Amino acid sequence: MSTIPNSSRRNFLKLAATAGGGLFIGFNWSTSSAAQLEVLNGAAVAAGTIDFNSYLSIATDGVITIYSPNPEIGQNIKTSFPMVVAEELDVDFSKVKIVQAALDAKKFERQLTGGSGAVPHSWQRLRKAGATARYMLIEAAAKRWNVPAGEITTDKGVVLHKASGKKLSYGELATEASAIPVPAEVKLKDRKDFKIIGTSVKNVDNQNIATGKPLFGLDYYKEGMLFAMVQRPSAFGLKLKSVDSAAAKAMPGIVDVVTFKNNVAVVGKSTWQVKKAREALKIEYEKEGNLESTTDHNRLFTELLDSGEATIRRKDGDVDTAFKNAAKVIKGEYQCPFLPHSPLEPMNFFAHVRPDGVELVGPTQTPELARTETAKLLGIAPEKITLELTRMGGGFGRRLKADYALEAVEVSRLVNAPVKLIWTREDDMTGGSYRPAVRYRFEAALDAQGNMVGYKLRGVGINAGNCTRENNFPSGAVDNLLIDSVEHKSPITTGAWRAPITNFLAYAEQSFIDEVAQAAGKDPVQFRLDLLDKAKKAPVGEIKYDIDRMKGVIQLAAEKSGWGKKPGVSQGFSVYFSHASYVAQVGEVVMEKGKPVLKKVYAAADCGIVVNMSGAKQQVTGGVIDGLGHAMYGNMSFKNGAPEQTNYNNYRLIRINEIPQVEVHFVDNGIDPTGLGEPALPPTGAAVSNAIFKATGKRLRNQPFAEQEELKGIS
Template sequence: MENVTNSRRDFLKKSAMTGGGLVLGFNWFNVEAAPVIVADSAIAAGNIGFNSYLSIAADGIITIMSPNPELGQNIMTSFPMVVAEELEADWTKVKVLQANLDNKFQRQLTGGSGAVPHSWKLLRTAGATAKAMLIQAAAQKWGFPAAECSAAIGFVTHPSGKKSGYGDLAEAASKVPVPTDVKLKDRKDFKIIGTRVRNVENKKIVTGKPLFGMDVYREGMLFAMVQRPESFGMKLKSVDAAAAKAMPGIVDVVTFKNNVAVVGKSTWQVMKARKLLKVEYEKDGAIESTDDHNKLFLSLMDTGTATVRRKDGDVDAAFKNAAKVVKGEYQCPFLSHSPMEPMNFFADVRADGIELIGPTQTPAGARSQVSKLLNVPEDKITLQLTRLGGGFGRRLQNDYALEAAEVSSLMKAPIKLVWSKEDDMTGGVYRPAVRYRFEAALDASGNLTGYKLRGVGINSGNSTRENNFPSGAVDNLLIDSVEHKSPITTGAWRAPITNFLAYAEQSFLDEVAQAAGKDPVAFRLELLEKAKAKPVGDIRYDINRMIGVIKLAAEKSGWGKNKNVSQGFSVYFSHASYVAQVAEVEMQSGMPVVKKIFAIADCGQVVNLGGARQQVMGGVVDGFGHAMYSKLSFKDGAAEQKNYNTYRLIRMKEIPEVETHFVDNGIDPTGLGEPALPPTGGAVANAIFKATGKRLRSQPFIDQDVFKAIS
């Protein structure tokens, strides 16, 4: 990787390199995104009090900084598309640069599927403001009212035939007063938004350009790998590093906290030396195994102290008077995030400040944590973002960045810290293991009169989403949760909590529909219509949007009409978006095989149709693959699966056809990075039940009886 820190000053120098350019800065704390004009002298001095930059050079090249970390969600393409749309830019002349961490950015992180929803108006206003200034500059140049001029594809034109490119107008535009109120385009006039635009980094990715943290290289840097306790609940007792230190290329072995870092001149050398460490550990808390967790789940489900998350009506009376009660329990294992790129980070801790470079979903968090760890003011710490080779929530945590900074501080040298895949798999921050118990009360007519859900989670916090459907549609409802604290570290995993809850909940609703003698789709629509007509308590989901995706999924899949396949349905609301899915299963050699999944998404305005389709398909494959194949188990506090040879992921040949559709409802964008994952497990499980008559009560599905012959 090029040895350059892209500071604000560096960017401004680069973007104005051709001279006479217009540079606009947008204050991300201001919803109106009011721009600031920057003179060339100010550019040279770097006296800029803002953080999001749009530059137009004299040659017409438009440079847009993308602030959020890019981990494959295509934000580096979507953000510039929004700006370019309102700017009426020529997309072929748009360049995109990854912004580094800057205090003035707002929500400079990747997580929660919130980047585009948060920045939608800010980005549009940024482009519209620049366009207005370019039009004003042209109008002054030609002596016409600005209202008579228009912009398109990087040019300003007038009915008289006058025409000037943005590059020719940039210098004059920099002297135009900044408009305080600009009109945004009508959706019907969008030319870029809603189309298919290729990822701006595609060529760099496929030609192996140094984009990722693993590519970072600095002359004179040292490499480090850390030996951590192999079991959760253990701590470091003693270290004999003599053999490791004697290996070629090893500079030193240092101990900090509960860890031992081997530092040397190459990754291969430190990896070999680390194997020669003689480390002794001692107990430091509970030592837990998967068998212990299974017993805990059953015990805590009945005896644990539950926290009530939501209660509507008289639940006891509803169940006492029920004509029929339906019960079901569902359980999921821990999961590893398992990104292709292992954790890594570069740190150079010097007396005059700290330089950090690497892949993180939360760069501001990394900087503040390093600041606290080493007692260095944040304004003395710079952080340069690289592209992330996968994250899925794992890189919301910055433990690996802290390790790099601490080792650099101890060694007084620039350090590139690298985890092996085994480190990644066994090092914690997993999806929590959870068990759910559902109960439903039906009256004599098959109406749902009572509903109970209890979640028992291991380090999951609140293992429920108490305000999601069917809350608001049931007169008598109780949702509570029980928590077990474990030394096994957990964290957000793509679509936190809902990644498994949706499967369990949607599977159970199918059980209830069957007990009520009703079609699964009709049953859900009936509940939603009831919530619409007579809502119970607080409803925090949009009933009409959920109804919309359900009906469109039934239509596109031909629900109930294809007699050659068994269909399963699921719908879920998460991250402000709605996704309904229909899975189709065929029996082959006595085994159920998922052949196709229809996915209908309502995420508001789609910015990049190609990228959005990839997000939905990726979410479906992720949801299906992990529900079907993946698990992480423990023995004596240690993860039993340590690499891909034992941690099962979906294979290319196992991916079913995925057909995607989007609801065009005209509203602003809502989340899309995660919402397609939660419904998948339920749709597949319900289709398998339809084909085999057997309910899948736990994940991975491959461990269940219906798959025993092929597992």
């Protein structure tokens, strides 16, 4: 396979229309509980393949194809989605063909990857898709054999009538099944009968990835396409003034140099040629906005934390009186820097703007957004745009935006040719969009018995919007509470970064709660459990988290880690709720040669039913490592609007020898799945920093940890 196959809806329907006869069936779920049937009479699928719904087809030769509509970013959705369909269809998963579906807003709802919401959103839809096809196959067999459908069973893609010994493969029944009326409701499997869901299934792309098959956006190639690279302003707050492209245009392989907005694009016949030509451009910029530095932000944080111009996010009780009468008041400030997303695969996209429409191919977390924005840019109907999804080499929220796709569209339109736009690593790291830099100020009031009777949090963020999660724990568990926020608008572009806001807020909140527990003279785990018990018995205001689920992961993590029972090991605790899931972690630190060394992290997760056990463990482990690496080392700083870190030579990532053992456990409560791609990251920083504090007595209040004096001074 030299190119990524075209599986667009347009080509599929063209094949279906020319096959003659038969029935094409598709589903469009407008809500999570209702299925709206879409039937196209007189259409059949070529080569004897019947599409039973948007998610699966069965060929007369027995080949079963299951389509995965959501973009694959490494979260294993291309394996997990088909597992759910295959479970209800009752087939041998190892014999199923898995295909990445192209963008189709009519067939698929929420065809995006972000917010850890794919499986929760599609769980019932996927199950109904498989169960509906299985129902139709059973009904077809019952009709052929003239026996009651209730006497028929299925197993691994075969329909069985045990009383007579008759059996037929799904392929043998596909054509007849396609004529069966589609049921309005269908019975789903009981959880105890699951054969695939909850098992460990290898990623369906493993072999292709290991053998270098073209799966990713950077792999995509189309005969006759040109390559392009864009030079963007060198600092946030600058705009393009002039460009001299004569030298670049004269270089070998260069087709054109074009400008749009504040960008200059070099277009040519190879990546290397356009990269070298871009270096030959002579560009002048002029100031358009503030040219901000990290030192400016540090000063601004202090000013804004002290200002009275904050937006109140939640207020319970009489906060002023609680602090006035407190036996003890604890205060703490925590700060985090900007962070780039740094996916392994830099931004790239293919675009071909033609008079009759637009072809888009590439790695995007939000394909419909890319198509919609392209339609707006070109002033055409979205239906004239096809978008084919490639696998993504990471994204972590960066590919939620469509800016790099629109750059490809702009360049293709300007040069009137198919164009593959490629960012270098330096482009990727310096071109935005970053995790917002934030500082939090906490205050807690304790009564004489060490109970937390007052709680205040003010968050200040740079382009962060509301940098708090005002309804998360401990809200609802404290009688007197005030949470507010302030935002500073900056030319530095920001965006969603894995577990938005909570990626740092969880560290700050959970570290401060440890500070409060210490001041109260109480065990950190029990302190949290006591607060949750109070929230359950006497809730203050609205509770928007599940108290029992949070207690469940706390207790599981404490049990599995042997909390407080390991001499010579310093343990730190953290728990957090995000994306409808709950994760508690225990970090274990030992002192070696006078320095704290992280040896192990225990993680207990409640994400409902686990679809793919191996994939789920990898998600939690990856979240822990990602959270640890960025808490320890990640730092993007600016000087006069320009990023000071441009590649991995001066931007520090965690290294393989720095990764501790990670032990993962899941709460088995049988509820429908909730998010998992992001929830394991937020608790990690505090589990580690609280363990380091216990080992050294030094409290880490800023990230990255490795640059803090508290660690540098340990000997």
